[in-house]
Amino acid sequence: ALGQLWLAGVEVDWSGFYTHEHRHRIPLPTYPFERQRYWIEPPQARDDNSLTPVSLEKKPDIADWFYMPCWKQSVPPRPIKQKELASQKSCTLVFMDECGLGTQLIEGLQKDNQEVITVKVGAEFTKINESLYTLNPQQSNDYNTLLTELRQQEKLPTKIVHLWNVTPVTQAQSKLTEVEKIQEIGFYSLLFFTQSLGKQNLSEQLQITVVSNNMQPVTGEEVLSPEKATLLGPVKVIPQEYPNISCRSIDVVLPSIGSWQQQRLTDQLLTELRLPIFERVIAYRGSHRWLQTFEAVQLEESVEQTPRLREGGVYLITGGLGGIGLVLAKHLAKTVRAKLILIGRSAFPARHEWDSWLATHEETDSTSRKILKVQELEELGAEVLVISADVANLAQMTDAIAQAQQQFGALHGVIHAAGVPGGGVIQRKTQGEAQSILTPKVKGTLVLNTILKDVQLDFLLLTSSISSILGAFGQVDYTGANAFLDIFTHHKTSQQNSLTLCINWGTWQEVGMAVNTARPKELQEWYIESLQQGILPEEGVDALMRIFRSSLSQVVVSPTDFLSLLKQQNTDSDLLSRLEKVNISKPKHPRPELNNAYVAPRNEIEQKLADIWQQLLGLEQVGIHDNFFELGADSLVGVQLISRLKQELQVKISINDIFRSPFVAELALIVELIIIKELDELTEEEAQKLVLDISSK
Ligand SMILES: NC(=O)c1ccc[n+]([C@@H]2O[C@H](COP(=O)([O-])OP(=O)(O)OC[C@H]3O[C@@H](n4cnc5c(N)ncnc54)[C@H](OP(=O)(O)O)[C@@H]3O)[C@@H](O)[C@H]2O)c1
Structure with missing residues (x-):
């Protein structure tokens, strides 16, 4: 003390x-x-x-x-x-x-x-x-x-x-x-x-x-x-x-x-x-x-309301119908009554089809939402040209920019x-x-x-x-x-x-x-x-x-x-510790219906792996032939498994092991081989200590 x-x-x-x-x-x-x-x-x-x-x-x-x-x-x-x-x-x-x-x-x-x-x-x-x-x-x-x-x-x-x-x-x-x-x-x-x-x-x-x-x-x-x-x-x-x-x-x-x-x-x-x-x-x-x-x-806050922007300026926005694109387009519409060219890959109906589209689709439909946004930009004072083109396609973008310049003049x-x-x-x-x-x-x-x-x-x-x-x-x-x-x-x-x-x-x-x-x-x-x-x-x-x-x-x-x-x-400790906290409070669910029957773990390593998967996935049971991904695991859960195995068995497996062998039985063999290899490299005293450490966890 x-x-x-x-x-x-x-x-x-x-x-x-x-x-x-x-x-x-x-x-x-x-x-x-x-x-x-x-x-x-x-x-x-x-x-x-x-x-x-x-x-x-x-x-x-x-x-x-x-x-x-x-x-x-x-x-x-x-x-x-x-x-x-x-x-x-x-x-x-x-x-x-x-x-x-x-x-x-x-x-x-x-x-x-x-x-x-x-x-x-x-x-x-x-x-x-x-x-x-x-x-x-x-x-x-x-x-x-x-x-x-x-x-x-x-x-x-x-x-x-x-x-x-x-x-x-x-x-x-x-x-x-x-x-x-x-x-x-x-x-x-x-x-x-x-x-x-x-x-x-x-x-x-x-x-x-x-x-x-x-x-x-x-x-x-x-x-x-x-x-x-x-x-x-x-x-x-x-x-x-x-x-x-x-x-x-x-x-x-x-x-x-x-x-x-x-x-x-x-x-x-x-x-x-x-x-x-x-x-x-x-x-x-x-x-x-x-x-x-x-x-x-x-x-500091800009004293000018529209630095670098021109009244009635011509602005092209790629990804213009995406989240940030539309926010910036709205600002350009509101402040300088801009002429806007909005580019995205998705098909967008021609102007004369907008009314019928809106009449026949829900407001939550993604195209309907985009049409309503474009109409809002126009109400704010902008002129808007929506063009479907892939920004990485030279021919499509050459056409799009030519069309924009023809309609609005220089960019x-x-x-x-x-x-x-x-x-x-x-x-x-x-x-x-x-x-x-x-x-x-x-x-x-x-x-x-x-x-x-x-x-x-x-x-x-x-x-x-x-x-x-x-x-x-x-x-x-x-x-x-x-x-x-x-x-x-x-x-x-x-x-x-x-x-x-x-x-x-x-x-x-x-x-x-x-x-x-x-x-x-x-x-x-x-x-x-x-x-x-x-x-x-x-x-x-x-x-x-x-x-x-x-x-x-x-x-x-x-x-x-x-x-x-x-x-x-x-x-990545921040991410992992958050994931761990989330899982502690996770409710237990019964094992879902799978094509294979439940087979219980047959030895200590299988039991340990099954326990960890159960905790990570919030399941009451994980059988040794259950496919982790069918049980709802993804790569982030895989990373948690790696971290838990490192903590609890002092064994480092790779994310690739989990993708290749997504079953308790197969993964247990990999873990066993790693432990045997590690034991081989230790003195008898060190090996005994490691075995005691592992079995006490
Ligand atoms: N939102 C954020 O928190 C955030 C943070 C940092 C950086 N950013 C960056 O800010 C930009 C805008 O992000 P956002 O949040 O507004 O994303 P978003 O809502 O997903 O919008 C992105 C837009 O890009 C368009 N797009 C994608 N590939 C395209 C291509 N090859 N050619 C033409 N258009 C293409 C998409 O439309 P289509 O699918 O129809 O092509 C989509 O409307 C992105 O570059 C993003 O990386 C965003």
Whole structure:
């Protein structure tokens, strides 16, 4: 008790405490000094952050909701000495670039006594020799073959250095034709590789370092390749979905080959690679190391009611019939009697059909609601043209913009609000699913940019999200898509003297995708509660007017403290603890009718698994041959199971295990194998302790 008090900072009167005892000093250490260092590993960034409580209070003054990205110079990490490195021997997998950076890095890694496996882009999977492979980035199976091969050779990597986004720099980036190729070697390569890692059921800590060049606007003078920025989706979301993988992005500018500056860059990267991952977004420019941070900025209420807007101006809004699109359209209608072009993919009846549509459909019908909204805009003074087109389709958008210009004349502003919410963990994500989320933002922006390249706009407003910075569980594609918008803004600003503006919106309440997206039932209550801290439509408009008045080009709008959210970005503990609370109070339901009969657990592990599933699903019984997904589980429940197994049996399974073996009986075998493998590696004493620990839980 006294020790606890001392730890808590209480001043203890030690002389009083020892009054009746004879004390004397002894020399330390009492053992031979062996000069062997025992490194105390600094805690991983995620551990630090999970301790920080996040304030979810909505700030009362909108002026306090704004943050801007900045780059802060940071002290380069201290190089580790050669001797210390010998004890850190591990296998590193290098996704090799074609600019020579990888070649130098590999030499350095080998000098560090690291085993290096290299993988190059090729037409198909090929084993060139024991440590050199090629694979086709588009073939997800090639990544599986690579890892299976490495497992057979007992050379599964613990460090991965992904250099495929280090590419030759050309001024003419951001071309529609380039974008898909860059996604293949960037976003999809990381997605497929992570899925393959997931299938390997690794429990070791893994580090993925994704190196790119010319992706981050650190100095404002770089030639930028915003297409690469989607890789930030995997960098942010992989650690949120795979607790044993940490990721970082390091952006560089390539010095000329063979120069001393290239050697310096190699040394800088080697030093980073030798250390655990603490920071998520890093950049090197010359001798300087930079970290991305965010700073609060106060934006006072706009004195002008309509900054940057023209009376009777012509404004095109993609996603114009969506939640945020319609709110902004209403403001433009009300304040400047704008001429509005609203674009969405869904079919929309021609004007002469509106009355009959309204007469024959319920008011709750989504098209009826849109017709009524458009009529409201017109009553407020706007002229409205609704066009059905896909923003990512160059031909459809060329026609749409030609039609708009013919009807209203030159465009004055564009709001790109088309977007689709993401959903689904990396392990289950198909290329098609990810593409549908990336396309409207990535290709859509490039299509608009191509068509409008000679149009001098008053503004181009891109609607990004705070998830591009924070990442979001189950949203690797949405995170990447919005990261593209952020960096495209800086690219465009460096190229053209007109306003391109990107807003990283926090969640909106009352309208839009956050309200309309279906949530897993376990999270419904929490979402309803957290939505109340979101941006109300009139607050969103107010925020936009304040931003229009400022000269900022990328702004975060977050009613809750964004800097606290940022500190917590590496942890999913908030989500998990909420899920756990929800389940404790969950009522018990009888086991639903399934095609298979109930079979009771036959041993302790099956019983443990069945108990956990029963609690998570709120069921009275789960049989050993019941399919979890038929019982109502989803990936979030799966993540809870992983966390419970880690807590209760000290066993780490992957989300892929659950998808592959969604039955108590099958999963119990996997758990058993893991326990046997772990026991094999322990001393007899440690093994007995582990068995006692497990059986006492
Ligand atoms: N709501 C939020 O809390 C929030 C927060 C941060 C950022 N954002 C961003 O703000 C923007 C607007 O969001 P919202 O909440 O208003 O979403 P929303 O209500 O779902 O509206 C999005 C609109 O985009 C249209 N759309 C999607 N893909 C398209 C494509 N390829 N071409 C043309 N139109 C397309 C959809 O219409 P069709 O299906 O008919 O095409 C839909 O009407 C999105 O980009 C979103 O990522 C929203």
